[in-house]
Amino acid sequence: MNAVLDRIAMGTSLAAGGWEQIGAWVAAVITLAVLSYAIAPNPVAKTMQFLLVGVAAGYATAQAWNLVLWPRVQLLIQDPASHWLYGVYMVLGLLLLCRGIKPLSVVANVPLAMLFGGGAALALGGALAGTLVPQLEAGMVSLAPRDYGGGVVGWAYALDAALLLLGTIAALAAFQFTVTGQGRLGRAWQKVVDGLGALGRAVIMVAFGVVYAGAMVTFFGLLVSRLSFLAGFISTWIAGGG
């Protein structure tokens, strides 16, 4: 039992400091309030949800001011010649605020255009160079066992590569929704595509199952962490440390 209590105490971060004890109490109460939603929706849990959203927004705003805006304002004031570009950013940011003023709302289009244009360019370029091309290259695998050293191991890797290729093509075929081909060749091709599509749907279902299982493990882990925190808090409280 002592080992269990030691592990619980190690898993929690309850320090002897006064503020941290208050924080631990608040955290415990909020945790219980949020978990009460599992029994039935209630106003306390709803209030905690609002609190979470509000605190997150307020915290993000404070961090943006402390870590992004204020240091750059200081640099701009101290050395404008070297950091004049921050002034441009500030002006663009101020122009963005004009969106709320109807006569001046049009000037907010300038920073918005830069924002969306730059974001789209980065996203497109990143998706092409970082996902599409590398994944296409990774999909071009050799099916020859000798490329993997030959022998049983080589055949195993070749089979693995073949399954990868087949699964990729089948998953793509699952999204083939064109009309049935005309003629004997067209109908035969359509049967091949339909068969691959059925296999692809099975592959996709397996992938969804894996993702769902991963999500379940994640949320189970989060539940365990909160229960560990509560257990550590209660044990410390009972022991007189709280």
Add this chain to the structure above:
Amino acid sequence: MIVCPGCQHRNPEDASECRQCGASLAGFAYRACPRCDALNPPDNAFCNRCLAPIRTTDDALAEPDASECVSSFQPGADSIPPQHPAPPPIRPVRDDSRSAFRTVGRREPDERQLDAREDATERPASRSEEVAARRLPHRLVRRDETPPREPATDQPVKAAFHGAPQRWDELDLLPIEAAIARAHRPTYVPPRGPTADEEEQAAALEQLLLGPPPLGERRRVHEAVREPLPMRAVRLLLSLLVLAAAVLAAIGPGGLTGAMVPREAALDLADSLNSLGPDDTVLLAFAYSPSYSGEMDPLADAVIETLARRQVAVVAVATDPAGVALARQRLGRVEEIQADYAYGTHYVVAGYLSGYRAGAQALCEGWGGLEADAVQRRPWADLGATADLAGAADVTRVILLADDGATARMWVEQLGACLQAPVDALVTGQLEAPLTPYLLSGQLAHLVAGGVAAGELEIALGTRVQAAAWADGYAALLVILVLAAVFANVFYISAGPEGAE
């Protein structure tokens, strides 16, 4: 009620101008609805209020010959029916021009207004007048009014009233003055009930919608059904079992911790981290929110403890606003455990990279626009951990701690090209499958997910046991899920398709 000829707005009978578009209601002729007596524009085939048909002849909808209608229409005083006060002569004309509508939109056309009509036609049209002019294809003007200018185009002039007869009273039209001044205003007649034919049609439509579909298709009627009590009991039992597994993980003895064997992914990452030394620098990206701390903190602690033990310099950045605080918390905790691990010398919290993709992309040059660290506000050259580095491009390894698939992909996409260092991803359990293709393509050097893998990493690295202590709970969860899957499938197969439904 007077329906505006321009915008079809329903105005009260004391209105002299439309309360929606502002156009004058005078100068037009109206047709009274035989059912509710609302005054409708002459073009309306149905009453705007009660939807009763107000055209009396079928040929009223026919397109007439324009020249015939305009030329043959000769209203006169003798055509006024005796029961109505004498209206001024009405002449229908077609007018598409904007200037002509300005004349219409004015109030009573007295002499002064008529004199000033030419001037009035020169003023710019208001927005409401333009809208009304587009909606109003034709109008009626009094005979004593100055006719509006002809349209600028060569379009044929059409009659105001399709199939216009010779006399305006045959049109069953009234000028507004006469319409309002009528002695008897019939009361509103409520709409009649459905006829037998309509009842029959409605029954046929209902049968078509709710009856069995043709071609032998199965009937698809979705009805809200309450789950039977056994199923609700099973659902509650499953929830309680999962909760019990979580409690077992939280306060259980941890008997299975010693039996946990790290898998290849954890062992490879452990070997890779153990190969680093004091000359190496790791860029540690905190891209997870505090909501996932329960799963991500054990991973972060295991890695940071290993790096601290090997005296590897760490530069922490964040693309989540809360990431800076998380970095300080996790790194500071290791500093408490390991006395010779100090801020500035061994680790630095660089700060928050704003702009999401732009922030990550900025790391390709220097330190992503960050002029100093986030804790001591000291320039990079003054900090021991970063004194020899020109920027993030010089780090030995990038370790990404992420709870979001899009964020993880963003890091790989934006930094994969510019940073030559290998990227290791430590993510939540739900991201393992979506990020596996990046591991197979070589864009990620290592991929370790949370949950069970976090415990395996702790064992492989030999750090403190946090997630590994939850092994009992994970084992219990696995047993519950397997049993639930087996029972559900056995029940489904034994019950057959009808029972399963």
